[in-house]
Each structure stands twice: as C-alpha cells, then as structure tokens.
Amino acid sequence: MSVATATPAAPATSGIAVRGLTKSFGAVEAVRGIDVSIEPGQTVALLGPNGAGKSTTIDMMLGLQEPDGGTAHLFGGPPQDAVKAGRVGAMLQIGQLIRDLTVRELISMVASLYPRPLGVDETIELTRIGEIADRRTQLLSGGETQRARFAITLVSNADLLVLDEPTAAMDVEARRAFWATMRDFAAHGRTVLFATHYLEEADAYADRAVLMAHGRVVADGAPTEIKAMVGHRRIRATLPGVPPEALEELDGVTRAERRGDSVVLTCSDSDTAIRALLARFPDARDIEITGADLEDAFVELTGAE
Amino acid sequence: MSVATYIRYEILRTVRNRRFMILALGFPLVIYFLIATPNRHETNLGGTGISAPLYLMVGLVAFGTMNAMLGSGARIAAERSAGWNRQLRITPLSARTYFRTKVLTGYMLAAMTMVLLYTAGSVLGVRLTANEWVKMTALLLVGLIPFAALGILFGHLLTPDSIGPAIGGLTAALSILGGVWFPVTGHGILHDIALGLPSYWLVQAAHIGVGGHGWDRTGWVVWVVWTLAAAYFARRAYERDTKRT
Numbered sequence: 001m002s003v004a005t006a007t008p009a010a011p012a013t014s015g016i017a018v019r020g021l022t023k024s025f026g027a028v029e030a031v032r033g034i035d036v037s038i039e040p041g042q043t044v045a046l047l048g049p050n051g052a053g054k055s056t057t058i059d060m061m062l063g064l065q066e067p068d069g070g071t072a073h074l075f076g077g078p079p080q081d082a083v084k085a086g087r088v089g090a091m092l093q094i095g096q097l098i099r100d101l102t103v104r105e106l107i108s109m110v111a112s113l114y115p116r117p118l119g120v121d122e123t124i125e126l127t128r129i130g131e132i133a134d135r136r137t138q139l140l141s142g143g144e145t146q147r148a149r150f151a152i153t154l155v156s157n158a159d160l161l162v163l164d165e166p167t168a169a170m171d172v173e174a175r176r177a178f179w180a181t182m183r184d185f186a187a188h189g190r191t192v193l194f195a196t197h198y199l200e201e202a203d204a205y206a207d208r209a210v211l212m213a214h215g216r217v218v219a220d221g222a223p224t225e226i227k228a229m230v231g232h233r234r235i236r237a238t239l240p241g242v243p244p245e246a247l248e249e250l251d252g253v254t255r256a257e258r259r260g261d262s263v264v265l266t267c268s269d270s271d272t273a274i275r276a277l278l279a280r281f282p283d284a285r286d287i288e289i290t291g292a293d294l295e296d297a298f299v300e301l302t303g304a305e
Numbered sequence: 306m307s308v309a310t311y312i313r314y315e316i317l318r319t320v321r322n323r324r325f326m327i328l329a330l331g332f333p334l335v336i337y338f339l340i341a342t343p344n345r346h347e348t349n350l351g352g353t354g355i356s357a358p359l360y361l362m363v364g365l366v367a368f369g370t371m372n373a374m375l376g377s378g379a380r381i382a383a384e385r386s387a388g389w390n391r392q393l394r395i396t397p398l399s400a401r402t403y404f405r406t407k408v409l410t411g412y413m414l415a416a417m418t419m420v421l422l423y424t425a426g427s428v429l430g431v432r433l434t435a436n437e438w439v440k441m442t443a444l445l446l447v448g449l450i451p452f453a454a455l456g457i458l459f460g461h462l463l464t465p466d467s468i469g470p471a472i473g474g475l476t477a478a479l480s481i482l483g484g485v486w487f488p489v490t491g492h493g494i495l496h497d498i499a500l501g502l503p504s505y506w507l508v509q510a511a512h513i514g515v516g517g518h519g520w521d522r523t524g525w526v527v528w529v530v531w532t533l534a535a536a537y538f539a540r541r542a543y544e545r546d547t548k549r550t
Binding site: 064083085110114152156 | 307310319384387391394547548549
C-alpha cells in the first residue's frame with residue numbers, strides 16, 4: 001500500500017489511467033492532482049466524504065469535463081473513444097429519468113444505443129426490477145428510480161462500469177440487492193469503479209479502495225488496510241468508577257473518554273479491545289461497538305485544511 | 306445499435322405527453338376556428354380575392370409549424386435538468402443521431418399541425434389545387450429546417466425556467482416581424498429586417514397557398530445562412546453542454 005504521491009506509469013492496457021488530473025471551478029480547486037490506474041477486472045472503490053472531488057474526477061474520466069491539467073484515459077485512449085465504442089456504462093450521481101416511457105421501454109431505448117447490449121428481460125431480472133418494469137418512469141420513487149438507472153447502466157454490457165454513489169437513495173434491502181447484482185456482474189472480468197462515502201461498501205465489495213480528500217488521493221490500497229487507517233471503531237459501555245487513563249492502557253484502545261457513567265473507547269483494533277476490556281473490567285455492560293464515522297476519520301487522516 | 310429503435314421511443318414518449326400534445330397541436334387549431342369561423346363567408350379579404358379562412362390557414366400553418374419546431378427546445382431543456390443529457394453523453398449515441406432524432410420529432414409535430422390546419426381549412430371551405438398544396442407543403446418543410454436547429458440551440462443554452470418565455474417571445478417576435486399576422490409592408494426598416502428573418506420566408510412558403518411565388522434568390526440565401534449558423538451554434542452548444550447543472 002502506498003500513501004499516494006506518485007503511481008508508476010500505467011500500462012497501455014489499463015482500464016482507467018489518470019495522471020496529474022486537476023480541475024478548478026473559480027477559486028475552488030476541486031481536484032488537485034490525481035494519479036490512479038485501474039487494471040481491467042478490478043473492482044475499485046473511490047472513497048471520500050462529500051466535496052472530496054470524487055464526482056469531478058469521475059466526470060473527467062468519462063470525458064464529461066475537460067481537466068485543467070493532466071490526462072484521463074480509458075482503455076489506452078481518450079474517454080470519448082471508449083464511450084463511442086460502447087465500452088463504458090456509467091451511472092452518474094445526480095440524475096432522473098426522462099418521462100413518458102415505462103422502465104422496460106427506457107431500458108430498450110438505451111440498449112439500442114450499444115453495440116452488444118444485454119437482453120432487456122435479462123437486465124430486468126438481473127437488477128430485480130420486475131415489479132416496476134411496466135411502470136412509467138415519472139411514477140417511480142427515489143429508490144426505484146435509482147434501481148432503474150442501474151438497469152440502464154447494466155444493459156450497456158460494457159467492459160467498464162463507473163458508478164457515482166449508486167446506492168445513495170436506496171433502502172437497505174435495495175442496497176443489498178444492488179451489490180449482489182454488482183458482484184455477479186463484476187465476476188465476468190469487468191472493471192468497476194464506484195464512488196461512495198460508505199467505508200463499509202468499499203470494504204465489502206471492492207478489491208481496492210482509493211481514498212480521496214480535498215481533491216487528492218490520500219491513500220490507495222486494499223479496503224481492509226484503508227479501513228485500518230481510518231476505520232476506528234468505537235466501543236461504548238456503562239462502566240462507572242474507572243478512570244479513562246486505565247482504559248487507555250488496554251490493548252487495541254487508542255483513546256478513552258468518560259461521559260457520565262459511560263466510557264467511549266476509540267479503538268485501533270476493536271476485537272482485541274473488547275476482549276481486553278471484558279477481561280479487566282467484567283462489570284462493563286450495555287456494550288455497543290459502532291463503525292467509524294468516516295467524516296471524522298478523514299479529518300483525522302488528512303488534517304483540517 | 307439501432308437508430309430506428311431509438312427514434313421510435315423518442316417519438317413514442319413525445320406523443321405520450323398528453324398535456325404537451327394537446328397544447329402544441331390544439332392551440333393553433335383553436336385560434337384558427339375562433340378567428341376563421343366567424344369570417345368564413347369573407348371571400349375577398351381587403352379586395353385581394355383571398356378568403357379569410359384561407360388567409361388565416363396559411364398564416365397559422367406558418368406559426369404552428371414554427372412553434373412545433375422550436376418546441377423541441379423546451380423538451381431538451383427539461384431533459385437536461387433531469388440530467389438525462391449527461392446520461393446520453395456516456396452512451397455511444399452520436400451527435401448526428403441525437404440531432405436527427407430531435408429534428409424528426411419536431412417534423413412529426415409540424416406535420417401533424419399541418420394536417421390538422423389543412424383539414425380545418427377544408428372544413429371552412431378552403432380549396433386549393435393539388436399542385437398548390439404540394440408546393441406549399443414542400444417549401445414549408447424546407448423552410449422549417451433553421452427552426453429545428455434554433456430549437457435545439459435554445460434547448461442547450463437555457464433552463465426549463467427560462468425556456469418558456471424565451472421561446473414564446475421568440476416565436477411571437479419572429480411571427481410578427483415575419484408577417485404571420487399582418488402582411489409586411491413593401492418598404493422601410495421593418496421590411497428590411499423581415500427579409501432577413503427565416504420566419505418571413507416561412508410565411509412566404511405558406512403564401513404559395515394564396516397565390517405567392519415562393520422564394521426568390523434572397524429567400525434561399527437567408528435560409529442557407531440561418532440554417533448553417535443555427536446548426537453550427539446548436540452543435541457547439543450541444544458539445545459544450547456536458548457539465549452538471
């Protein structure tokens with residue numbers, strides 16, 4: 001794992017090769033020099049809080065925005081060429097569907113643009129949207145729209161899928177179904193890049209996570225490693241009368257805080273910490289272990305800028 | 306890849322937008338009946354030998370078809386605000402197919418407007434020779450091309466909030482200056498302006514139905530210039546229009 005400064009020159013076969021990418025909007029430097037290359041067949045999470053520059057980076061990768069500096073290549077050529085050849089399917093962050101067609105019709109319409117699309121019925125089955133397939137797009141809920149948009153992306157049968165916060169408007173069940181589908185789809189040697197601000201999604205579904213903050217790549221590696229870097233879990237327990245200093249000595253605990261009768265332990269390794277806690281203080285009760293708050297973690301990792 | 310399938314769905318979804326269809330097609334028709342019906346026995350308008358239903362029919366055909374073509378701007382602006390324009394940009398859809406689809410949809414609406422107004426005119430006693438119908442229709446169809454490009458241009462420049470007044474105002478200005486409602490007088494500044502407008506020549510095309518002679522050389526030059534300029538700017542606006550809105 002490399003805490004990103006320079007990436008070796010990408011081979012010509014790279015699915016995505018981005019070098020020195022920069023982009024400003026007026027005084028706001030949205031992207032400040034990004035180097036990423038993604039090999040075909042990889043599933044990569046582009047992880048970062050809102051405003052990290054993920055969407056702008058994706059826009060430039062897809063040729064929707066011209067970079068101020070640097071280059072973005074898909075399959076060794078300009079993004080527009082890969083798009084024209086039907087090798088890219090993308091789901092952008094913001095987007096509604098055009099109205100007055102059923103979901104099935106809209107999928108067929110989009111399929112007609114690609115050289116080797118999936119079958120329309122196959123796509124509907126794959127994305128589990130059978131129950132909304134014959135509904136007009138303007139009658140869909142936010143989550144349903146998102147699922148239909150995913151179907152439109154998949155029908156492309158493209159080599160590279162780029163998904164910008166694909167699960168944003170989905171409920172838990174839809175989210176699970178979405179990732180199950182993605183997994184099947186990616187299993188066929190496709191390259192997938194998805195942006196998310198959920199560390200859990202990156203951890204569960206990506207081979208690799210690229211962590212962005214303030215327009216830069218701040219870490220790039222296996223999701224578990226990224227998680228170890230930023231994903232401090234917290235243990236909260238009711239445990240009166242024990243000074244925080246005693247708790248900070250426990251293995252796996254980096255910081256302890258007292259809040260009334262409860263204590264909050266920030267952990268580098270929550271598995272070790274919980275064992276140590278219970279061994280030393282068997283009275284601890286009402287125990288909760290919670291995942292990291294990514295926003296906090298980013299601030300910690302990148303420093304407030 | 307099937308361009309025909311893509312166009313078919315685009316037309317299907319346009320036709321399915323009932324409110325839009327009723328307004329787009331109904332508006333010229335209602336105006337026609339409102340004005341022409343009470344004057345249907347006026348057979349010699351201002352001593353020209355032209356009947357009121359005929360004169361109003363050709364005027365409204367010019368107005369209605371121009372409106373139908375420019376209306377693609379409103380549909381494009383709505384698609385853009387839904388982010389659909391950006392979604393299309395990451396498919397293999399070519400600019401050529403995109404434009405062709407928008408122009409064809411506009412022509413479909415223009416053709417429906419013509420059929421409705423021709424029928425309404427016939428109901429009120431308008432009689433033309435087959436030759437006049439064909440020549441008028443053919444030249445109208447040609448004369449609409451710059452409006453197709455203008456519609457696309459405005460669609461990619463404006464937002465749904467501003468496109469309504471913009472296209473409404475543009476249509477009103479082009480039809481008044483172009484002589485849809487009142488004939489353009491023989492000389493003066495307004496006449497000179499009119500001669501440079503595509504709407505004036507659209508009206509001249511429609512006026513084949515009232516004994517006009519279609520376009521002279523000026524007409525063709527104006528048409529070529531507007532078509533090329535509007536198509537160029539429409540293409541440019543389309544190509545630049547990939548940012549998040």
